[in-house]
Amino acid sequence: MVINQIINNNIAISIDSQGDEVILIGKGLAFSKKKGEEIDNKKIEKRFYLEDKGLYAKFKKLLQEVSVEEINIADDIISLARRELKKELSESIYISLPDHISLAVNRIKTGLNVKNGLLWEIKKLYKEEYSVAKKAVQLINERFNIELGDDEAGFIAFHFVNAQLNSGMNTVAKITKFISEIINIVTYQLKMTIDEESLSGFRFITHLKFFANRMFSQEVNESSDDPFLYEVVKERYATAFEIAQKVKKHINLQYSYKVSDMEVTYLTIHIQRLLERKN
Structure with a gap:
């Protein structure tokens, strides 16, 4: 695939065979590359294509603000949620979840713990989503060597619910x-x-x-x-x-x-x- 735009050393945008933009992520994928040059397919770890053009534009902006690791873990968690919940999730979760994970990781590293005032209700009302969110927190903790707890699982469960209802977190x-x-x-x-x-x-x-x-x-x-x-x-x-x-x-x-x-x-x-x- 040919580079159409470079976001950073690890993220580039290409055009697929249908003429649509696709975001490619991989370690060093665009390092020392220029627009028009071929991408080493072996370096492509993930491909992102969002049908909603408005969300796609926001996703491209988000890529400049969060790390590749945060994008990757969010994608892994979304895949986990789709498998275990067996429910359709709105593309909006590709914006909200990595953004939230980035903020959560930064918060915990600076010693700022945020309590989830609706944790009890979330556990009771969204048991399946909360169960998956607990696994998501474990993945995040292992990946970033941090200790997020039950409050964070509650927040992530909210994202799963939000993506099903396709409404705002508020x-x-x-x-x-x-x-x-x-x-x-x-x-x-x-x-x-x-x-x-x-x-x-x-x-x-x-x-x-x-x-x-x-x-x-x-x-x-x-x-x-x-x-x-x-x-x-x-x-x-x-x-x-x-x-x-x-x-x-x-x-x-x-x-x-x-x-x-x-x-x-x-x-x-x-x-x-x-x-x-x-x-």
Whole structure:
């Protein structure tokens, strides 16, 4: 492949057979090279191609600010997450994760430890992402000979969640706090803890995640209300319906968000499933 642009000694940009730019990374790959010269294929360790042109431009800028090692470990972690989570991750994670890792490595080297105020919620609500993030922290610690802990695993888990929802980190924090609030209301009313390993618990929390994402992204729920079903669950599942109404009131007051009758219907059904498991 021929060099089209040199970022530094270890990173160059070339053009593939389709006429698209591809970022090539490898130790000494562009050392003493000039634009138009051939690249030694044996030195190419990683290739990056992002379909989103806006993200691609940001990624090129990021390459000038973080180290090759940080880019490489981020790519390894993203590959690990895709394998273990078996979920699609937005290309945005190629920007957010290496940038975060770079900041985390610099923080720990200067003795600055940052606490994750939502760590407990992250462990409870995003168990799979947190489990992968723990492995990611281990990889980072081994690669850079540092000691990042559970708080950092929580932050990295956030990046996995963010890449699935394709929303900002601030939104993910809001979603996590929101879900925790709703769970607290429901568990208090039911006088029971929610078993997230059970099918009913998993379904309930998954429903809350998607509902919260719609709410904070201001996405319109196109599901039309079903007055008949609403009345049926109201009459048949009176206790669950009453709890759903308390949840609705909380959301209205705290988030100024109008919860539809259909959403109350869904909440009632999920809460009823939790009730049935209790009994």
